[in-house]
Amino acid sequence: MQDAWAEKLSCATHCHRCNLKMAPDNPRILSVISHEAICMSCKDQEEKRADYEQMSKQMIGQCLIDTEIQWGDPQGYCYHHFYPFTC
Numbered sequence: 001m002q003d004a005w006a007e008k009l010s011c012a013t014h015c016h017r018c019n020l021k022m023a024p025d026n027p028r029i030l031s032v033i034s035h036e037a038i039c040m041s042c043k044d045q046e047e048k049r050a051d052y053e054q055m056s057k058q059m060i061g062q063c064l065i066d067t068e069i070q071w072g073d074p075q076g077y078c079y080h081h082f083y084p085f086t087c
């Protein structure tokens, strides 16, 4: 599990949703739906979904089980679904 998400957190060069090119210092965030790195405008769209809150809760529960990392750990996989990061 560690390896799988570390890879997603690493420098994606493009948004997985809209294919926007992303520079290493462009903020990106993980989708609560696909768990891929997406750009901030795609995240805005995602947050407008009617099921966003439900998807978020589901995702938090699952990622705590998968990673066994404390919620709120800034190094954690869970955290990066809600806080943008750069490379």
Ligand SMILES: [Zn+2]
Residues within 6 Å of the ligand: 015, 016, 017, 018, 019, 020, 038, 039, 040, 041, 042
């Ligand atoms: Zn995008």
